[in-house]
Amino acid sequence: MQEGSQIKVGVLGATGTVGQRFLTLLSSHPWFTIDAIGASSRSANQKYYKVVKWKQTTPIPAGVRDMIVKECLPANFSDCDIVFSGLDADVAGDIEADFRSAEMAVFSNAKNYRRDPHVPLIVPLVNPSHLAIIPQQRSLHAPPLSKGFIVTNANCSTTGYVVPLAALEKAFGPIEACMVTTMQAISGAGYPGLPSMDIIDNVVPYISGEEEKMEWETLKILGGITDSDGGLKAFDMHARHPLRVSASCNRVPVIDGHTECVSIRFAKRPPPSPQQVREALVAFTPDAQALGCPSAPRHAIVVHEEPDRPQPRLDRYYQDGSGVHVGRVRQCQVLDIKFVLLANNVSIGAATSSVINAELAVIKGVINPTAGST
Amino acid sequence: MQEGSQIKVGVLGATGTVGQRFLTLLSSHPWFTIDAIGASSRSANQKYYKVVKWKQTTPIPAGVRDMIVKECLPANFSDCDIVFSGLDADVAGDIEADFRSAEMAVFSNAKNYRRDPHVPLIVPLVNPSHLAIIPQQRSLHAPPLSKGFIVTNANCSTTGYVVPLAALEKAFGPIEACMVTTMQAISGAGYPGLPSMDIIDNVVPYISGEEEKMEWETLKILGGITDSDGGLKAFDMHARHPLRVSASCNRVPVIDGHTECVSIRFAKRPPPSPQQVREALVAFTPDAQALGCPSAPRHAIVVHEEPDRPQPRLDRYYQDGSGVHVGRVRQCQVLDIKFVLLANNVSIGAATSSVINAELAVIKGVINPTAGST
Amino acid sequence: MQEGSQIKVGVLGATGTVGQRFLTLLSSHPWFTIDAIGASSRSANQKYYKVVKWKQTTPIPAGVRDMIVKECLPANFSDCDIVFSGLDADVAGDIEADFRSAEMAVFSNAKNYRRDPHVPLIVPLVNPSHLAIIPQQRSLHAPPLSKGFIVTNANCSTTGYVVPLAALEKAFGPIEACMVTTMQAISGAGYPGLPSMDIIDNVVPYISGEEEKMEWETLKILGGITDSDGGLKAFDMHARHPLRVSASCNRVPVIDGHTECVSIRFAKRPPPSPQQVREALVAFTPDAQALGCPSAPRHAIVVHEEPDRPQPRLDRYYQDGSGVHVGRVRQCQVLDIKFVLLANNVSIGAATSSVINAELAVIKGVINPTAGST
Amino acid sequence: MQEGSQIKVGVLGATGTVGQRFLTLLSSHPWFTIDAIGASSRSANQKYYKVVKWKQTTPIPAGVRDMIVKECLPANFSDCDIVFSGLDADVAGDIEADFRSAEMAVFSNAKNYRRDPHVPLIVPLVNPSHLAIIPQQRSLHAPPLSKGFIVTNANCSTTGYVVPLAALEKAFGPIEACMVTTMQAISGAGYPGLPSMDIIDNVVPYISGEEEKMEWETLKILGGITDSDGGLKAFDMHARHPLRVSASCNRVPVIDGHTECVSIRFAKRPPPSPQQVREALVAFTPDAQALGCPSAPRHAIVVHEEPDRPQPRLDRYYQDGSGVHVGRVRQCQVLDIKFVLLANNVSIGAATSSVINAELAVIKGVINPTAGST
Known part of the structure; x- marks a missing residue:
């Protein structure tokens, strides 16, 4: 990463337990800037602090507190190169696929794609080499993708x-x-x-x-x-x-x-x-x-x-x-x-894994931040 | 067991956790009658309820509440055919040996004699056949015993x-x-x-x-x-x-x-x-x-x-x-x-095991209650 | 109560926490016999043990295990003189009123009628004298009742x-x-x-x-x-x-x-x-x-x-x-x-209060069991 | 406090729960430097990490881990201007008095001197004005003190x-x-x-x-x-x-x-x-x-x-x-x-109170660090 450059990221499922962890970790991240947060339509278009049942032992990060929650549609995250997904399994499948199709890098904590033969299941301290499957994941997509992909972390x-x-x-x-x-x-x-x-x-x-x-x-x-x-x-x-x-x-x-x-x-x-x-x-x-x-x-x-x-x-x-x-x-x-x-389980076992996976993808050049994003 | 006959029993370590369980179980036992209770010299010669820190969810059995606690000396338990030991391991070794030498049947929850090659380690739902070692335990004792023995239960x-x-x-x-x-x-x-x-x-x-x-x-x-x-x-x-x-x-x-x-x-x-x-x-x-x-x-x-x-x-x-x-x-x-x-762990894992072991010993004739006891 | 006579009772909300307590208490009650149990339509017409998520530390009473759960309609409880209600507040209001209208004695743990000026709120160790309001509760009902009434217990x-x-x-x-x-x-x-x-x-x-x-x-x-x-x-x-x-x-x-x-x-x-x-x-x-x-x-x-x-x-x-x-x-x-x-809170604070309230009502003659019931 | 100056402090009762908190707080304090740590003679003359049963959720501070624990004698803390006491009440009375007599400022979490009519009982967010009693505490001491005093914090x-x-x-x-x-x-x-x-x-x-x-x-x-x-x-x-x-x-x-x-x-x-x-x-x-x-x-x-x-x-x-x-x-x-x-209770309710009390005493000039200490 170039000094001072920033990558805009989004968080899906931002009001849930894993989403709250993502926001806590990302609010002070040296490379990533939280640009958009998404949740269910029930919470959309309201200020984050009004719809979240915040259960962390640190307060809601100052920069997130008043952000407007969006519906989890790619169009609402168009400035983001990366989205982190803390979505529940019952909705994660379709939404994460939509974000990948929209050429975004998706780092998911959900179980939906862990068994997908083209999606790497990466524990960042173990098998970042599995990022090597991503070109194939993109090329097999219909239509083929140039930037979008999904990486999952493990249970x-x-x-x-x-x-x-x-x-x-x-x-x-x-x-x-x-x-x-x-x-x-x-x-x-x-x-x-x-x-x-x-x-x-x-x-x-x-x-x-x-x-x-x-x-x-x-x-x-x-x-x-x-x-x-x-x-x-x-x-x-x-x-x-x-x-x-x-x-x-x-x-x-x-x-x-x-x-x-x-x-x-x-x-x-x-x-x-x-x-x-x-x-x-x-x-x-x-x-x-x-x-x-x-x-x-x-x-x-x-x-x-x-x-x-x-x-x-x-x-x-x-x-x-x-x-x-x-x-x-x-x-x-x-x-x-x-x-x-x-x-x-809530750090390396969940959100922290996704964040390190994204860091690895940036370092290894799998993600090429858009000019507008840096 | 003959109808109506009763076997007098004692409880060693009566103020401890396992001792409290023994008293609770034995106070309503159809065959056994609590005749004497023993604890450390610190508690001896006082009423039980005054020295025990009772931690059971049922009250102290009525018949035990005012019993005088005795020192754990065989002479103080001379009317008992059986003693149940809830003693701590740091004192159980010598005291239990003394009671055996005094021709009493000792059923112990302590670990001291579990590895003794002549003492059976009996889980009552598993290996009561190991009571067969008792004649040898008695005969090897110096001097040989006619009635005394030790049986332990497991961890x-x-x-x-x-x-x-x-x-x-x-x-x-x-x-x-x-x-x-x-x-x-x-x-x-x-x-x-x-x-x-x-x-x-x-x-x-x-x-x-x-x-x-x-x-x-x-x-x-x-x-x-x-x-x-x-x-x-x-x-x-x-x-x-x-x-x-x-x-x-x-x-x-x-x-x-x-x-x-x-x-x-x-x-x-x-x-x-x-x-x-x-x-x-x-x-x-x-x-x-x-x-x-x-x-x-x-x-x-x-x-x-x-x-x-x-x-x-x-x-x-x-x-x-x-x-x-x-x-x-x-x-x-x-x-x-x-x-x-x-x-x-506090029932079949401790006191209940000792009590069933004693019942088995009575049924199998290993214990012959004294005439005076019945 | 005459020796040997039995009063048939029903339990509404039988699958819930309070309902489970009612069944546990009533299954060994000297006067009351469980005749019918009711729950939501989702559970109705199935065996009790198949629909209940039993959370008591004693097993489901043998006599209840295979009973068929009924919908909470008075016609399904026509042999009962008394019904105990462990219903949730969101449905208790209408259902309990229906059972009262059907001339049944309702003892409710729900909060719905506690503030009703004609319904007694009785803690059985405190104010059974408040049963005196029941004749007025019956007479003000449209149409007036001869047997039906509601008694609530407290929070x-x-x-x-x-x-x-x-x-x-x-x-x-x-x-x-x-x-x-x-x-x-x-x-x-x-x-x-x-x-x-x-x-x-x-x-x-x-x-x-x-x-x-x-x-x-x-x-x-x-x-x-x-x-x-x-x-x-x-x-x-x-x-x-x-x-x-x-x-x-x-x-x-x-x-x-x-x-x-x-x-x-x-x-x-x-x-x-x-x-x-x-x-x-x-x-x-x-x-x-x-x-x-x-x-x-x-x-x-x-x-x-x-x-x-x-x-x-x-x-x-x-x-x-x-x-x-x-x-x-x-x-x-x-x-x-x-x-x-x-x-x-789950005994005198809930089901046990209702049961004693019913016992008081029987003793005081507020309930007159039907001939067919005894 | 002058920029860069440091006040040497000691911690009494350093192996106990409150002592562990003192060390955690003081190891990163901008003004105070841990110079000596004391505990019972049982722990004295050994490395801290070997004698402490550390129960904090952060590791032992690096600078303290290998410090040699001293007996709680003033001579062992002669370079300290301030000592913080996490001593148990059964020994705090005499030891704290000795340190005061040795012209040290003692900030104690123990209860012993809270009711002393010349010792202030200070909750730092409430009554730092009570530091005003210190000159009298010193002057009534036999012999009168120029620097030593005791301040306690509350339960x-x-x-x-x-x-x-x-x-x-x-x-x-x-x-x-x-x-x-x-x-x-x-x-x-x-x-x-x-x-x-x-x-x-x-x-x-x-x-x-x-x-x-x-x-x-x-x-x-x-x-x-x-x-x-x-x-x-x-x-x-x-x-x-x-x-x-x-x-x-x-x-x-x-x-x-x-x-x-x-x-x-x-x-x-x-x-x-x-x-x-x-x-x-x-x-x-x-x-x-x-x-x-x-x-x-x-x-x-x-x-x-x-x-x-x-x-x-x-x-x-x-x-x-x-x-x-x-x-x-x-x-x-x-x-x-x-x-x-x-x-x-372990922060403002204990060690943090003592530390802020000491900070207040420094700011108000009640403590005058020795030249050698800064």
Whole structure:
């Protein structure tokens, strides 16, 4: 990015939980300027502060408070090069497609396009290389696009634990089995989300669709891109070294921060020791750091030595929640190595991922801001 | 038990959390009558209600309220055939040994003798057959005992999940691997236990010594008794079919009820289907039921069909917490079968286990109440 | 009640939170038999267990599980002498009126008729004498009724604290000012009620309409019935000795049990001492007890001497939540006496009140069960 | 303060909860430099990070992590002009006296000297004028002191609500009665503080000594200083217009932030309207702001218009918790005006108060940093 240049961005679903996070992050972003915000027609044409049920612990950013909310139509965002989508899944599909067709770069937190064979599912600390699919995404669009595309980020429970998995595959080669049991924060369910009667003094051992998402998304994210028969690129779903993932997802009475107990088996025999694993995690430097993404964490993986860390209440806001935490790296009696993972589901697990993905796309030249925008 | 006969029992550690539970259970027991209660010298010789910090949701039983607390010396419990011990581990070792030496039957919730090669570690819904070691325990004592012995029950996190494991081994043969991730209630840590600052809006992914206990106790409980070289009986630690257990223990902000995500691999190939597993769990009838233990649950394993059950807040008090709950029986992508388990840690996970163990010992004739006691 | 006779009752709004409580209470009631259950047309004509999202800690009563849910039309409840209404306020008005017109006795937990000048607002431990307005309610109906009527119970936050107020007015004469600050449980908001994001680690210092309800209902409940100009009876709203009530209502992260800090000023000078107040509270025996209502608590007001009681988690389920708890009776530096009150909002604060009100109506002969019903 | 000059400060009780807050605040303070940290002899002579059980959500400040903890002896703090005391009350009395005798300025969070007739009890947004008692405190000391003195701050539950009270007395004259019911956070009890078993899903309607502190401290803080008979100055305890305070203190399951329901009666008749009260609160500018204290909040009193605010989880960290929040200003049916107050008990309610008090003392010239210190 050239010094002082600014890219105009829009936020779709701006009144929702993820939208509020986008606005909080973007209001002080060094490259991006919030130009337009969109929500449902019920909120459109009114001042933001009048229609939002603001639930953040910091006030509404001053520059956004009095902005007029627009309907989520591309014409209302014509000055934007990038739109960030915090839309609900029931409307995200059509709206995000419309914005892509209108030649905008869409960074979405919704699940709708995660399984699309031409849309990259990017955890920014793991697989920014998947941006390479975008030219194909554009060319296969009817009509072909020159600038528009969609990038999605992963489910909040997937995002965290694939970071150490990627670090360990880089250091020690393929992982062939992974068991993960999650203890997920209530904020992952949005607002109003879980009724308090269901979760105070309770655990809910089920989150609809979550285990399937984790088991599938992990393969797309940790896999590579291959050339398929027809000359097209395709996500290989970790097929060269099949990876079996078994997830058990639980909701616990924690506000922010997903804790996950992870156990893995490497293909390599003998497997690395716990100490080798710790060292590999500490040494891991994702491209997002090396390339200078302003929202990337300084420490991608914080490795804790205390026996009882990480803990969501104490560790979730470190580095504004942009990194992940690993602790209790030790041998597993059934697989090889087990550890505890913590990731802030509303930061790296959601809006922060989209923002870093956009930073990566800018750095890698996938986005070419319009002259008028800079 | 003969109609109308009563066995006099004592409670050691009567002012503690487990002791309070013993008193609550025993105050309305059809066979047992509370004859003496013991605590530390600090509380001795005072009325119970004056020294206890009562934390149960039911009042102090009327018959106990004004009882005089005694020091935990056998002479103070000379009318008792049975003592139940809710003592802390730092004093339980010596005191329980003294009561055994004084020819009393000791049913202990403490961990001190769980690894003793002559003391049975009994989950009453699983391995009452281990009472068979008691004659040897008595005969090896110096001097040999005619009536005294110690029986321990298991750690609260072990007790629950070995019940379905036992049911499945009975139906389908040996299990060879088990991964378990626990989400344990705060009451498992006693009182005062966890500081509120440490657990509200938090998960603590560590409980000192707990994983080791689960991994070891499971083998003793699910294993058999063999004849060793010197003509002595010994616990075989599931050695005929080695079983690897990997436990990850977490504390969550739940008051009562341990939830556990369990995944198992059978020796048998192909393994049973989820439906076969469900049927075997429903069909499981432990000896404690068949023999008519008054505190045994009617349903040892409640199998839930709803996708989001069991839940601690809704299910932990069913059958006064004397059974266990299993839900979400499904295939595991890494091992064979996974499910969610719930057990009430303060009931079947603690005092209720000791009481049923004592009932079993009475029924099996291991305890012969003194004439004076009945 | 004649030995063995049974009164057939119906429950309206049977799938809701209050309806579930009604069914739990009535399924083991010595006088009442559940004959019909009603809910919205969405649930009608299906088995109860299939349409209810059961949230109680005890299972669905066996006799109710397979009952067919009916639409809330009087014709579907023609065998019932009594219907208990747990309907939401948005539909309760019309439906309850229809059932009254159909000559049924309606005991409602809804707020719709609480301010009706001919409908008694009865806290069963306080003002069953207000049943005296029912003949007038019937005669003013068009056409006049012979059996139908509506009785409401009070808001959950009002119900508890008026019990000690009534006891103290009985002992020491009129109270002229009362300040009450509530800390109310989430179950008072029904289901789904409060989003968990709003109340975990939080206090919400506002409950819509609650303060107004408390300030107004208190006057109707503690006031008498006078003869007004036109020969009609009227509720006097405590007018002979004006009573000023100031309420501040808060929601706290507690599942069941409303805690309230109450301070009062008596008309009588000098006011009674804290010890006199304690004695008057202990001595209070409401008519519901004296008359033998089976659901009335043995101890209407439990007075605690410990400095830190009552506490919702420890005291709310005593006597199945049918009484109230008072603690910390002491002098107030601004008014005369202050104390802490605890009442179980889902028991005496809701369904239990309606059931005792119905028991009172039966005992007092306001309800004459049909021959066919007994 | 001269540009670039620095005052060396020490922290006593540095490993405790309040001490951790002091270190967090002071590590980035524009005027103060942490020169020495003290704790019990058990921790002395070791690196700070090795002896502290750090419970803040930000890491240990880099400059403090490896500092050697000292015993709390004045000789170990000889380079310090100021010491901040987060000592427990059982040791604070003697240690703080020793530091004063050693000519150091002591700003204490402990309760020991709050009732001392020569020690000011200062809420920095309310009564910095009470620093005027310090010359007398010094001169009455044996031997008289030239620099040493003690200033205390108030109890966490007192600190918040006296701010609006002070603002309203300034605008409308004396308040003659005040009723306050608190809902206090668990962090106010320190660490380990409340057992989790006592407060999850619960309210504890009692905090030992808290009500007496609130009722007494309020009078000292809001009162003035008079000349007594012997030519000495004395705190008048609001005696010119007697003020009756009645406090009811409760603990609720909230981590940080005390919420208080406050009702007041003015001497002035007719009293101000709610709107006049709101305007007076917004207009209130404490001296700490006007004088430029770097830690003073920009908005001393944030007045909320939304009906359901302030809420601890959403508002407690605004301005780093250095201001107070008022909402729901409305008429009281018993006194004149009632409102809801929120103050962050660990910030303005504790360490932040001491720091601003020290800033005020520097600005007012009560502290004269030694040449060597700057």
